[in-house]
Amino acid sequence: MRKFRLKYFFLSILSGLLIALSFPKINAFYLAWIAFIPLIYCSLRNCVRNSLIYGFISGMICSAFSLYWIFSVLEYNTNSYIQSFAASGILWAYLSLYFSLWSGIISFSRRHFHPVLSSLFGACAWVTLEFIRTYFLTGFGWNSLGYSQSSFVHIIQIADITGVYGVSFIIVFINMLLYYWLQDSKNKRYLVLSAALFFAVILYGSVRIGKYNPTYGEKISVGVVQPNIDQYKKWNDSYIDYILQTLGNNAEYFKDKNIDLLIYPETALPGYLQNDLKLQNTVNDISSFSKLTLIGSPGFYNELIYNSIFAVKQDGTILNSHNKNHLVVFGEYIPFRKILAKYFGVLNSLGDFSKGQAMQIFRYNNLAVGATICSENFFPDLSRKLVVNGSKILTNHTNDAWFFDSFAPYQHFVMNIFRAIENRKNLIVSANTGISAVIDSSGNVLTKTKINENLSFISDAYQNEDITIYDRIGDGFSYLCSAFTLFIIILVFVL
Numbered sequence: 001m002r003k004f005r006l007k008y009f010f011l012s013i014l015s016g017l018l019i020a021l022s023f024p025k026i027n028a029f030y031l032a033w034i035a036f037i038p039l040i041y042c043s044l045r046n047c048v049r050n051s052l053i054y055g056f057i058s059g060m061i062c063s064a065f066s067l068y069w070i071f072s073v074l075e076y077n078t079n080s081y082i083q084s085f086a087a088s089g090i091l092w093a094y095l096s097l098y099f100s101l102w103s104g105i106i107s108f109s110r111r112h113f114h115p116v117l118s119s120l121f122g123a124c125a126w127v128t129l130e131f132i133r134t135y136f137l138t139g140f141g142w143n144s145l146g147y148s149q150s151s152f153v154h155i156i157q158i159a160d161i162t163g164v165y166g167v168s169f170i171i172v173f174i175n176m177l178l179y180y181w182l183q184d185s186k187n188k189r190y191l192v193l194s195a196a197l198f199f200a201v202i203l204y205g206s207v208r209i210g211k212y213n214p215t216y217g218e219k220i221s222v223g224v225v226q227p228n229i230d231q232y233k234k235w236n237d238s239y240i241d242y243i244l245q246t247l248g249n250n251a252e253y254f255k256d257k258n259i260d261l262l263i264y265p266e267t268a269l270p271g272y273l274q275n276d277l278k279l280q281n282t283v284n285d286i287s288s289f290s291k292l293t294l295i296g297s298p299g300f301y302n303e304l305i306y307n308s309i310f311a312v313k314q315d316g317t318i319l320n321s322h323n324k325n326h327l328v329v330f331g332e333y334i335p336f337r338k339i340l341a342k343y344f345g346v347l348n349s350l351g352d353f354s355k356g357q358a359m360q361i362f363r364y365n366n367l368a369v370g371a372t373i374c375s376e377n378f379f380p381d382l383s384r385k386l387v388v389n390g391s392k393i394l395t396n397h398t399n400d401a402w403f404f405d406s407f408a409p410y411q412h413f414v415m416n417i418f419r420a421i422e423n424r425k426n427l428i429v430s431a432n433t434g435i436s437a438v439i440d441s442s443g444n445v446l447t448k449t450k451i452n453e454n455l456s457f458i459s460d461a462y463q464n465e466d467i468t469i470y471d472r473i474g475d476g477f478s479y480l481c482s483a484f485t486l487f488i489i490i491l492v493f494v495l
Contacts, residue, residue: 008042012054015039016061016099022148023066024410032148036175037182040122043103044110044179055103059096066143067092069406077402095140098129105485109492115190119176121488124481126172127165131478134379139326141378143411145171150414153443155198157205159421160468162477163380169481170201212424212441217462220260220367220393222428223290224447225250226436227268228454231401234270234432243270244282246454251286253456261367261461262290265432266307266374266397269297273310273318284316292319292364294371296397299323304354309371309397311362319364323356324373325382359385368392368463370425374399377415380422380475387423387471392463394419394427400434405451409434417443422470426461441466 018035021028042054070091074084106122113121126145134141146167149156158166174194181190227246233239247268254262273279279297287293291314299308299321306323313319359382362369370386370393377383377396386394396416400409413435420427421443429437437448438459447459 008046008050008054009057011038011042012057013061015042016058017065019058019145019148020062020065023143023407024150024414025407027151027410029148029151032145032171033174034178036172037179039099039103040106040176040179043107046107048104048107051107052100052104056096056100058103059099060092062099063092063095066407066411067095069403069408072404072406073402073408076404091140095133098133102126102129105489109488112492113488115180116177116193119173119180121485122176123169123173124484124488127169127478127481128485130168131165131475131482139379141415144168147411147414147418150417150443154202154205154209156418156421156443157208158201159418160208160424160470163422163470163475164418165475165478165481169477170197174198209442214440214442214444214446215460215462216441217426217464218366218392220461220463221257221458222438222461223254223257223259223262223456223458224428224430224436224438225262225264225268225456226431226433226449226453227265228433228452229401230433231399234267234399234401237270240270240278244278248282248285250454250456251289254289254458257289257458259290259458260292261369261393261428262287262293263395263397263428263430264293264295265430265436266296266309266399267298268295268432271297272300273297274299280316283310283312287312287316288314290314292362292367292369294362294369294395294397296373296399298353306356307353307373308356309373311364311369313364319362320360322360322362322371322373324353324376325356325359326376326379327353327355359389361386361389361391363390366463369395371395371397372419373397377412377419380419380470383419383423384471384474387425387467391425392465393461394423394425396427396429398429398434399432401432403434409451413437417445422468424466424468425464428461 015035015038018031022032022035039058043051071084071088074087075081078084102125105125109121130144144164146164149167156167177190177194227250229243269279271279273283283295293312294309295312296309299306308321308323310321311319368391370391372382383394400412403409416427416429417439420439420441424441426441427439433452435449438446438461440446447457449455
């Protein structure tokens with residue numbers, strides 16, 4: 001009996017490890033297609049209580065391995081091992097609960113349905129939990145299962161219908177079918193069904209890639225700056241001149257190029273653009289090289305401070321700004337400040353930011369640019385709102401210097417690939433220290449920088465006015481999965 005339990009224990013660890021390895025930076029994406037099989041075995045051969053435990057083990061291994069960097073970031077910024085371990089451990093355990101619930105749910109329904117229906121239910125349940133995790137409380141959309149397939153461009157094209165959650169669905173559905181085939185290898189129908197589904201999705205992807213080729217749309221020229229300013233220098237007053245000189249040097253690359261759009265990272269400016277003459281003079285100089293420049297700076301309105309992107313015209317005048325709509329807990333604000341402030345400080349040295357209220361589009365001449373700031377690209381619906389409201393090209397402005405050269409910048413970057421496909425828009429990324437890139441409407445990365453590079457580059461990009469099925473229905477697929485999951489759970493109780 002003890003050996004038997006030990007077997008389940010090791011199998012649950014194996015699943016967690018295989019899932020973790022499928023994500024960037026390791027990026028062994030092919031492992032995701034079999035990674036759940038050991039956990040499914042544990043879940044379908046045990047009672048609900050034990051399945052909850054095995055699911056939690058898988059989730060803890062996956063979370064601690066793939067998101068190990070959370071501890072490093074907290075320790076660097078708080079200089080407290082105890083606080084950092086406590087906070088990261090709580091987050092890893094919280095994320096593990098979703099694995100635990102999924103394992104318990106499929107165990108709960110294991111004797112009631114045909115394997116195909118059981119597989120469908122398992123996939124829908126996973127999508128439901130993943131969707132909840134993305135938005136519940138403040139939300140944590142990092143490492144949704146579909147993101148593991150960012151390199152498998154043909155399989156992820158269905159995101160223009162289902163969003164990233166559709167890719168997660170296909171992975172779990174095929175894992176379930178393969179499990180049932182392994183249990184009855186003489187019966188090939190589950191293997192055939194999984195293969196048919198897999199190749200049908202690839203066929204759809206091939207068709208869509210054929211339409212949304214790298215030159216689809218209206219051509220514009222884009223300049224991207226990656227200044228590579230160390231995090232400890234960004235808000236240290238003694239480095240203001242150094243930062244401005246770096247930004248100026250980067251801008252010199254675009255002299256006499258007269259490009260359409262120039263993009264700088266989140267909080268590129270070390271102060272408040274609206275009232276700092278030195279910053280204004282710098283922006284006047286660098287904005288002269290393009291028709292429209294987007295640059296990150298803290299903004300203030302009615303005594304509130306925002307994390308903002310300012311759109312600046314070629315003559316140096318500010319067109320308008322976008323204030324970040326979704327803030328990072330403890331990175332940009334402290335929830336329940338009266339209770340938690342004495343235990344946790346906000347990592348951002350400027351203090352708490354306020355939440356923006358609208359997704360602003362920058363319209364100028366033929367340009368219609370929708371900008372997201374850093375973690376706003378976690379949330380597919382924010383980019384979707386920009387496109388529905390008229391954006392013809394998307395940008396993401398980020399500062400991944402927080403994460404050093406860990407897995408985090410790579411995991412963060414691939415979310416942009418899915419935002420491009422979901423909306424069929426070119427997406428331009430400008431990172432302070434991270435990965436800057438130009439991504440086409442099929443999710444192909446056309447130009448890409450390395451971590452810790454200081455450079456500027458120019459690339460062609462393409463605008464279009466297309467509206468995808470995902471743009472029209474939003475997360476309708478996820479809601480459908482949630483409704484089906486709830487229906488099956490109710491049905492099990494009735495049966």
